[in-house]
Amino acid sequence: MAERAKYTMRDVARLAGVSTSTVSAVINESVVVSPKRKERVLAAMSALDYQPDAIARSLKTGRSNAIGVIVPDITNAFYPEVIRGVEVAAQAAGYSVLLCDSSEDRAIEERHLTALFSRRVDGVILACCVNSRATEQIARRNIPVIFIDRLPPSRAVYSVCTDNVAAGQLAAEHLLGLGHKRIGMLAGHMGLSPHHDRLEGFRKAMQEAHLPILDEYLIAGNVQVEDGVEAGHRLLGLPTPPTAILASNNKLLLGVLQAVEERNISIPKDLSVLGFDDYLWNMHFSPGLTAVAQLTGDIGRKSFELLHQLIQNPPTDDTAPTHMLIPAELRIRNSTARR
Amino acid sequence: MAERAKYTMRDVARLAGVSTSTVSAVINESVVVSPKRKERVLAAMSALDYQPDAIARSLKTGRSNAIGVIVPDITNAFYPEVIRGVEVAAQAAGYSVLLCDSSEDRAIEERHLTALFSRRVDGVILACCVNSRATEQIARRNIPVIFIDRLPPSRAVYSVCTDNVAAGQLAAEHLLGLGHKRIGMLAGHMGLSPHHDRLEGFRKAMQEAHLPILDEYLIAGNVQVEDGVEAGHRLLGLPTPPTAILASNNKLLLGVLQAVEERNISIPKDLSVLGFDDYLWNMHFSPGLTAVAQLTGDIGRKSFELLHQLIQNPPTDDTAPTHMLIPAELRIRNSTARR
DNA sequence: CAATATTATCGTAACGTTTCGCTTGACAGC
DNA sequence: GCTGTCAAGCGAAACGTTACGATAATATTG
Structure with a gap:
């Protein structure tokens, strides 16, 4: 019973009596396929409990449908709330989130960035650490990056921050x-x-x-x-x-x-x-x-939305990056009183 | 200046005057290559600022060097601390972490698991939601999963929990x-x-x-x-x-x-x-x-260690899963007093 | 009814790696 | 000088997809 369900598109195609191109077409709805065949393909897919291989797809398409998120310290309660905003928005758009914690350390931040680039993430949301050199590393690639919460020394970057x-x-x-x-x-x-x-x-x-x-x-x-x-x-x-x-x-x-x-x-x-x-x-x-x-939730959600937009619609090099400011909110309780 | 540094192993091989196999050998230290050639390859790599493509590598090797982590609510301060433990250990072992938040919702949890499997993660660390059906979904695959914090209705799973x-x-x-x-x-x-x-x-x-x-x-x-x-x-x-x-x-x-x-x-x-x-x-x-x-940090670190072990050394179907118990610690302050 | 337009489907070549069997050349033994 | 050994390096075939040009089947037109 411990058979590993590891079927490929070829198995589905064979079972359905069609070509792999047709299976791919059904999955991606990229070109129209006749109802009868579509039916057969879908049946075969569920019969084999087939799941497309995201890795192979990424290799072919050049898009990973994953984004990276780097924060300096995830145990700082601010970030989990932001991350949740990102996560929910990302999930809704079909993206996965690769989470990294830089421990407020520039070298670790750089390593994380390298690893994310190597994984071909489609974009990065970054709360950079003190004295970050991330901008230099980013400039060499062509991947959209949104800075959140904190701005790097050079403030000429896309950002979503509280005002x-x-x-x-x-x-x-x-x-x-x-x-x-x-x-x-x-x-x-x-x-x-x-x-x-x-x-x-x-x-x-x-x-x-x-x-x-x-x-x-x-x-x-x-x-x-x-x-x-x-x-x-x-x-x-x-x-x-x-x-x-x-x-x-x-x-x-x-x-x-x-x-x-x-x-x-x-x-x-x-x-x-x-x-x-x-x-x-x-x-x-x-x-x-x-x-x-x-x-915090808004910061997360909006930073993903901005990133998503940049991914789908890469800016030309001479457009100035956007700064999005999120308002803050005064919550009056009892630790402040009239003098 | 805005050239995208997107070089492949072939470019490196050409520049170094060797075959791609040799470049691969240098990178992975899989077979021995003569010092002079190794030198040339390394030089070419840094000249082009070459980074291996993790996606292509995964497709070939069948291993993604990524794990999934699913928690029911990342804004619950317990989980970020656990995640940090996981993250640090994973990072040290060369693994990336895909983070998912299930919002304590069984359907979302299942979707996340599907997505993670589709991305061919090497393993999953799961704090399951109430009435989770994850075990059924996991049984159909052959991927190691460690339950943390919470156990599913059937407790016959690998787990790391506080005692x-x-x-x-x-x-x-x-x-x-x-x-x-x-x-x-x-x-x-x-x-x-x-x-x-x-x-x-x-x-x-x-x-x-x-x-x-x-x-x-x-x-x-x-x-x-x-x-x-x-x-x-x-x-x-x-x-x-x-x-x-x-x-x-x-x-x-x-x-x-x-x-x-x-x-x-x-x-x-x-x-x-x-x-x-x-x-x-x-x-x-x-x-x-x-x-x-x-x-919390221990739970995170140890769950990754156990997972890593399972990844490198897949258990046979008839070995009973391990339950790891982490002790709790009483911290006495001033909210409790003698009666 | 021939000629052409329109679909629906397919075969195949990538994507960037790793792996494995094979070739090459150097060298030792006879 | 001839064979046999042995490293070191190479070429090519995958891995599981997608995308594109080609083809076959059908519908439309004059």
């Missing part, structure tokens, strides 16, 4: 609207475009409110929980500490919360805090955490 | 050790083996402590946050409510926490709570949440 400048502004304006004037920010890693842009949005909002940004209220650097703890203590230990803190990602926010806990400060009475990215558990903290949410 | 019976027991014994006697459990979905097994472990521990399990303390059914809220209220509204609650997954736990919040009950003074799965933010809640952690 982080607007997001930073939105966050700051929320706090300003609540009467805060002394606002601190854990700005994250300036080599990462989202952090860079959020800071720019923050600056813009403060400028428009004619408020200065004190140097000591701005802490940039790393992005882990411990970094948040340290920076939180630094801000809260100042002679005149800020009345509100903006944390540029969720790990920094957790760090701030820990510092707050350790100093027995009460949120939102003594301090308002606000983070970027919004996850299920944010609303289950007490108090619930106010956050600027990214529409 | 959930032990985990349930561990959780219950921790509470019993703290002096709790009235322990409630949100047992989750009995059609899912982890939940089923955790309940069994809980039962075992209670039995060994010679304590009864009251019917009204046991709530099984769904697994979402809202289900947790409702069940939490039901337990806490009892004339004699439990002094401790076990939640069989993290969403149910969040639900319980919400119910607790709404009833102004204090953890751990009035109630101890304990969940399964442990995530970054668990320790940042106040109080920090005690949990039985699964070693």
Whole structure:
């Protein structure tokens, strides 16, 4: 009984009494085939439980119907949500997804790209790592690539990102609207475009409110929980500490919360805090955490759609790449309050 | 400049003045080739920036060096951690990962399996959905499949899972050790083996402590946050409510926490709570949440290792499949206290 | 009814590798 | 110098598809 069902188009053709071309025609509906024959072919196919070999097809057609997705760290809850958006859209369009994790390491990212190209993926969705050199590698091939979330040093690429400048502004304006004037920010890693842009949005909002940004209220650097703890203590230990803190990602926010806990400060009475990215558990903290949410599913879905479009309709070399901006959404809970 | 670097083995062979067989031999180190020629071939390869075509190779060799991974919901934080373990191990062994999300839907799961088989993956790692019929589909092929996290109705498959019976027991014994006697459990979905097994472990521990399990303390059914809220209220509204609650997954736990919040009950003074799965933010809640952690990275890594072994060394039909159990780990924080 | 247009189907040559049997040339033994 | 051995390298045939030109069968026209 353990026969391996490994039939080829030839077997189907023989059983149906037609040529392989006809079987192929039936499968791909590429040319019209008479109803009686079509019937026979379909019957033969299901009798043998025949599945076309995607590998052979790819070799012949030059298209793999697969795309690559590279993210720097899939355990960062942001990416699975994006990936799900990509996956669902890809699946609906008949594409498979090759997933790669670069561990925020340039060399690994490059290896993944090489492997994906070697597998002849039809396109790539890339959340590049810090100091990525991916653009150089991509320039040598002729495969469409969409950058998501993060932009490479040269921003001249197709991209789908949250409008982080607007997001930073939105966050700051929320706090300003609540009467805060002394606002601190854990700005994250300036080599990462989202952090860079959020800071720019923050600056813009403060400028428009004619408020200065004190140097000591701005802490940039790393992005882990411990970094948040340290920076939180630094801000809260100042002679005149800020009345509100903006944390540029969720790990920094957790760090701030820990510092707050350790100093027995009460949120939102003594301090308002606000983070970027919004996850299920944010609303289950007490108090619930106010956050600027990214529409992760949309980023995923739209980046696939853009990629798909590029695959079907390759751009000429002189068309400028598209930048798609996804709006961010303020979700007000109880960690921010009137000053 | 926009030349597409699309060279084949023939181009390399021509440039190096050898036959394609020799190029192939150099690449695969399959047969020995003289140093001078090897040198010439390597030079030609790098001169043309040649990359072997994985598709053509697969067609010829019958091996794709790719595996499929299917999970029911990649936004459930458990799976990304597992996937990362798989990804890293796979990458190290030269395999690529095709990721699929079944949305907990049997039909989608089946479609994904079909697509993976059609792509001739060398193996599959599968966290199957409720009432999965995957086993039937797999039986017809001859491709190794490892079930992870969840077992299908017929448990006669290769699997890598947390030892959930032990985990349930561990959780219950921790509470019993703290002096709790009235322990409630949100047992989750009995059609899912982890939940089923955790309940069994809980039962075992209670039995060994010679304590009864009251019917009204046991709530099984769904697994979402809202289900947790409702069940939490039901337990806490009892004339004699439990002094401790076990939640069989993290969403149910969040639900319980919400119910607790709404009833102004204090953890751990009035109630101890304990969940399964442990995530970054668990320790940042106040109080920090005690949990039985699964070693997600290990599950991923070991499932790939087992799969790899099966790929290289296909089992004969009469060898019984292996079940690998990964231990769980109790992480004590402040949501559980002495009664 | 011959000549032509229209289908429906088929045979065959790729796609870029790997594999395997065969040739070639060098060299040792007699 | 002749044969026999042995490496090293080569040519050609696959792997399972698709696509294209050719062909056979049928329908349409003057």
